[in-house]
Amino acid sequence: MDWHDDGIVLSARRHGETSAIVHVLTRDHGVHAGLVKGGFAKRHRSTIEPGNRVHTTWRARLAEHLGNFALECTHAHGAALMDNANRLAAMSAALAVAEAALPEREPHPATLEALEALLDALEHIDIAPDATAWGQLYVRWELGLLSELGFRLDLSHCASTGVTEDLLWVSPKSGRAVSASAGEPYAAQLLALPGFLRLGGGGQVSLRDIIQGLKLSGYFIERHLFAPHDRAMPQARARLVERLAKQGV
Amino acid sequence: MSASHGMGGPGTIEALIQLLAKVPGLGPRSARRAALHLLKRRESLMEPLARALKDTAQSVKTCSICHNIDMTDPCHVCTDPKRDRSQICVVEEVGDLWAMDRVVGFRGLYHVLGGTLSALDGIGPEDLNVGQLVERAKNPEVKEVILATNATVDGQTTAHYIAERLSNTGVTVSALAHGVPVGGELDYLDEGTLFAALKARKPV
Numbered sequence: 321m322d323w324h325d326d327g328i329v330l331s332a333r334r335h336g337e338t339s340a341i342v343h344v345l346t347r348d349h350g351v352h353a354g355l356v357k358g359g360f361a362k363r364h365r366s367t368i369e370p371g372n373r374v375h376t377t378w379r380a381r382l383a384e385h386l387g388n389f390a391l392e393c394t395h396a397h398g399a400a401l402m403d404n405a406n407r408l409a410a411m412s413a414a415l416a417v418a419e420a421a422l423p424e425r426e427p428h429p430a431t432l433e434a435l436e437a438l439l440d441a442l443e444h445i446d447i448a449p450d451a452t453a454w455g456q457l458y459v460r461w462e463l464g465l466l467s468e469l470g471f472r473l474d475l476s477h478c479a480s481t482g483v484t485e486d487l488l489w490v491s492p493k494s495g496r497a498v499s500a501s502a503g504e505p506y507a508a509q510l511l512a513l514p515g516f517l518r519l520g521g522g523g524q525v526s527l528r529d530i531i532q533g534l535k536l537s538g539y540f541i542e543r544h545l546f547a548p549h550d551r552a553m554p555q556a557r558a559r560l561v562e563r564l565a566k567q568g569v
Numbered sequence: 570m571s572a573s574h575g576m577g578g579p580g581t582i583e584a585l586i587q588l589l590a591k592v593p594g595l596g597p598r599s600a601r602r603a604a605l606h607l608l609k610r611r612e613s614l615m616e617p618l619a620r621a622l623k624d625t626a627q628s629v630k631t632c633s634i635c636h637n638i639d640m641t642d643p644c645h646v647c648t649d650p651k652r653d654r655s656q657i658c659v660v661e662e663v664g665d666l667w668a669m670d671r672v673v674g675f676r677g678l679y680h681v682l683g684g685t686l687s688a689l690d691g692i693g694p695e696d697l698n699v700g701q702l703v704e705r706a707k708n709p710e711v712k713e714v715i716l717a718t719n720a721t722v723d724g725q726t727t728a729h730y731i732a733e734r735l736s737n738t739g740v741t742v743s744a745l746a747h748g749v750p751v752g753g754e755l756d757y758l759d760e761g762t763l764f765a766a767l768k769a770r771k772p773v
Contacts, residue, residue: 331689337593366759370722398722399761402747403768405729412726416688556688559730
């Protein structure tokens with residue numbers, strides 16, 4: 321059996337001397353692994369770089385087999401981001417989170433489209449001129465991933481009073497927004513809701529807002545997607561937060 | 570197959586073939602050919618090779634300064650008085666050091682990281698020889714650190730991390746250029762390489 325699909329390379333692990341086991345987030349087949357024969361050979365090495373947009377052909381005798389991938393690179397995001405440490409870190413973090421969080425062989429086309437949009441924004445300085453611009457997109461991508469997997473945060477109104485204004489916090493228990501007045505007595509236990517995620521939120525966004533956003537999405541990703549499987553947050557994502565936190569101080 | 574050779578246990582021809590098959594570039598079939606070649610030339614090749622392997626295994630050392638593999642510690646590169654001590658070229662593996670050392674134009678010192686940061690394999694900064702590099706870079710003799718990590722996502726992530734760690738040492742941190750290889754035809758180059766080459770274009 322075989323199929324053709326488009327997707328993004330999430331990771332490539334060496335198998336034997338030159339072959340690779342590649343994980344691709346595809347549109348109709350979700351995160352799918354396959355063997356790329358000679359993937360780590362000089363000629364094909366650049367095709368399996370994480371972040372590459374690829375056209376995939378998967379072949380196997382039975383559906384449950386690992387199968388073989390034939391990959392054709394249609395766009396190399398990684399190559400475009402290599403000289404920018406922050407953007408490269410953001411791409412690596414998104415790919416690592418997607419690979420660790422998404423179940424294999426379960427289609428999530430919305431997540432793929434959002435990831436493509438994020439990688440485009442990271443690559444094109446006119447879409448996202450600085451870390452505060454692509455940082456917002458990154459946080460929204462992670463919140464979208466949570467939503468796609470059934471853990472949507474409700475940031476539209478206060479969980480306690482129902483008001484839609486002055487929302488400053490998020491309850492770590494319910495994942496719902498909490499207003500300034502209702503949350504004040506519990507401020508130490510609540511997660512900060514950055515301005516750009518508030519209803520009608522706009523205005524100036526700082527690196528501090530982005531870090532708050534990353535803490536917020538990271539908390540729920542760990543709680544809902546990784547902790548039940550006894551998994552830790554991918555190192556690449558932790559490094560992104562660390563990197564931005566250093567610059568935000 | 571092993572029965573036909575009258576083999577199977579350690580010290581047999583089959584064991585030799587199985588060991589040779591573990592060498593990069595050799596599969597079971599080529600290992601069999603290599604074993605046969607050695608067996609036919611026992612005195613002229615097999616015994617000297619066995620002696621060389623044993624001697625090397627017993628005396629090989631990892632350089633405590635640059636992590637190169639050599640017969641002495643420090644290695645011949647670190648002790649060479651003709652080397653330019655103001656430059657340190659940072660590479661991922663010993664094989665990369667040997668490749669770089671073939672470049673006639675570079676006569677500086679090296680530092681082998683022992684891999685790259687890799688989220689997939691769980692390799693963090695503490696697993697690499699980065700701390701020692703930072704210490705070396707603090708030596709006033711060192712003026713430039715050249716990052717020669719591979720042009721892969723992991724390689725470049727590692728390069729950015731090292732550049733950040735070296736930012737307070739005062740040394741110039743540079744990286745290898747990426748682009749069209751010598752003898753490369755544009756038509757056969759991948760999109761990423763062409764993109765990197767275009768980005769790093771220079772006035773002629």
